Amino acid sequence: MQNIIGIGGAGSKLASKLSSSSVVVNVSEVELGKVECGRKIQAVLRGGAGAYKGCRMDPAIGYEAYASVSRELEGLIRGALVISATGGGTGNGITKGIMEYLVKRSERIPVEEKTLFALVLPYDRLESAEFVENTSMFLNDSVAPAIDSGNTGNIFMFTNRLKFENRIPEDHFNEMIVTSLKEFLSIPRKNAELKLVDGHVDQEDFDLFLSKPYFNHFTVFNYDPMKEFGSQLQEHSNTLLLPAEQPIEALFLMEIPVGGDQTAFYNLVEYFNRQGVKPIYSVAENPEISQARVTVAQLYSRKPAELVHDFNTVADEHAQTKVKKTINQFVELEHLEVNMEDEARKVKAQGQDDIVAMLKRIHKI
Ligand SMILES: Nc1nc2c(ncn2[C@@H]2O[C@H](COP(=O)(O)OP(=O)(O)OP(=O)(O)O)[C@@H](O)[C@H]2O)c(=O)[nH]1
Numbered sequence: 196m197q198n199i200i201g202i203g204g205a206g207s208k209l210a211s212k213l214s215s216s217s218v219v220v221n222v223s224e225v226e227l228g229k230v231e232c233g234r235k236i237q238a239v240l241r242g243g244a245g246a247y248k249g250c251r252m253d254p255a256i257g258y259e260a261y262a263s264v265s266r267e268l269e270g271l272i273r274g275a276l277v278i279s280a281t282g283g284g285t286g287n288g289i290t291k292g293i294m295e296y297l298v299k300r301s302e303r304i305p306v307e308e309k310t311l312f313a314l315v316l317p318y319d320r321l322e323s324a325e326f327v328e329n330t331s332m333f334l335n336d337s338v339a340p341a342i343d344s345g346n347t348g349n350i351f352m353f354t355n356r357l358k359f360e361n362r363i364p365e366d367h368f369n370e371m372i373v374t375s376l377k378e379f380l381s382i383p384r385k386n387a388e389l390k391l392v393d394g395h396v397d398q399e400d401f402d403l404f405l406s407k408p409y410f411n412h413f414t415v416f417n418y419d420p421m422k423e424f425g426s427q428l429q430e431h432s433n434t435l436l437l438p439a440e441q442p443i444e445a446l447f448l449m450e451i452p453v454g455g456d457q458t459a460f461y462n463l464v465e466y467f468n469r470q471g472v473k474p475i476y477s478v479a480e481n482p483e484i485s486q487a488r489v490t491v492a493q494l495y496s497r498k499p500a501e502l503v504h505d506f507n508t509v510a511d512e513h514a515q516t517k518v519k520k521t522i523n524q525f526v527e528l529e530h531l532e533v534n535m536e537d538e539a540r541k542v543k544a545q546g547q548d549d550i551v552a553m554l555k556r557i558h559k560i
């Protein structure tokens with residue numbers, strides 16, 4: 196991978212953790228000043244540099260700022276990994292500009308020039324309505340056409356769900372995302388360094404896999420050859436990413452202890468074959484481990500409608516909660532005193548017929 200490009204607040208923090216030579220892009224001079232990286236690019240708006248401290252969660256402002264950096268970014272994104280959050284204004288708006296540029300490219304983009312994306316999605320249950328609405332729009336208007344165009348590489352869909360559910364400090368959570376990405380991206384290096392005992396995934400195979408325009412769900416876990424692989428894969432799904440759908444393609448690296456069972460990988464090949472997928476794989480001896488370990492990546496595609504469904508539902512709920520809050524603020528409901536004895540007397544006075552009719556209606560008699 197040639198460049199790591201972080202856009203907006205979250206994107207910049209993650210990119211600089213992933214590589215000290217990363218490029219970070221932001222409208223906010225203050226946020227640019229806080230990160231250590233290889234290069235900083237400030238996107239500006241019509242008002243000029245310094246006029247905006249950020250995009251105030253408004254993707255339209257980020258999108259406008261894209262114009263000021265489009266030339267530079269269009270060169271840098273070739274063969275790069277772009278990292279941004281979808282909830283705010285800067286990451287969302289500038290990444291939208293990049294994706295539109297890719298969709299418009301009519302020539303076939305070579306494998307080594309494909310752009311990968313790592314997107315950080317808000318946790319819909321607890322994050323603000325603006326973040327969720329911006330994300331929903333972004334998935335619909337930018338991600339879906341980008342995937343359809345076939346002009347992107349893999350897209351990693353990270354989610355802040357675990358961060359909020361487990362109350363993980365932000366910096367620690369970012370470390371978790373970066374560690375897991377590094378582990379996945381180290382597959383070709385491990386192939387070059389470790390003793391291969393079966394299969395072969397070299398840098399070219401890996402790059403080809405990354406260049407495909409699908410969502411990538413990868414995970415790493417200790418593999419028990421005595422247990423069914425499918426249930427282990429499910430149990431050890433990467434909770435930092437959205438769950439995988441039915442795979443279209445798969446890749447795995449199985450690391451085994453020195454002298455360990457070299458044939459356990461056939462279980463994985465058979466599992467994926469049952470899913471209609473022929474995986475590419477390699478098996479390598481790792482002298483530092485005492486139990487088999489697998490790094491598995493599945494590529495899947497999702498219809499745009501399915502992808503945004505959750506977000507739209509939640510966005511609606513957010514809107515309703517907002518309305519309720521407004522009503523509560525301005526309308527005071529009278530407290531009603533209900534005397535149950537009086538109510539019961541009223542029902543009795545209405546007579547038996549009503550009760551029979553009601554029971555009939557609900558098919559009790
Ligand atoms: N995992 C993670 N999420 C973050 C971090 N910072 C912000 N977020 C999330 O990212 C979304 C907001 O995106 P930001 O990157 O802060 O926004 P931005 O792209 O800089 O846009 P503006 O601030 O509106 O200009 C929300 O869902 C936040 O919860 C971070 O360091 N780590």
Ligand SMILES: [Mg+2]
Binds near residue numbers: 203204223226249283
């Ligand atoms: Mg910001």
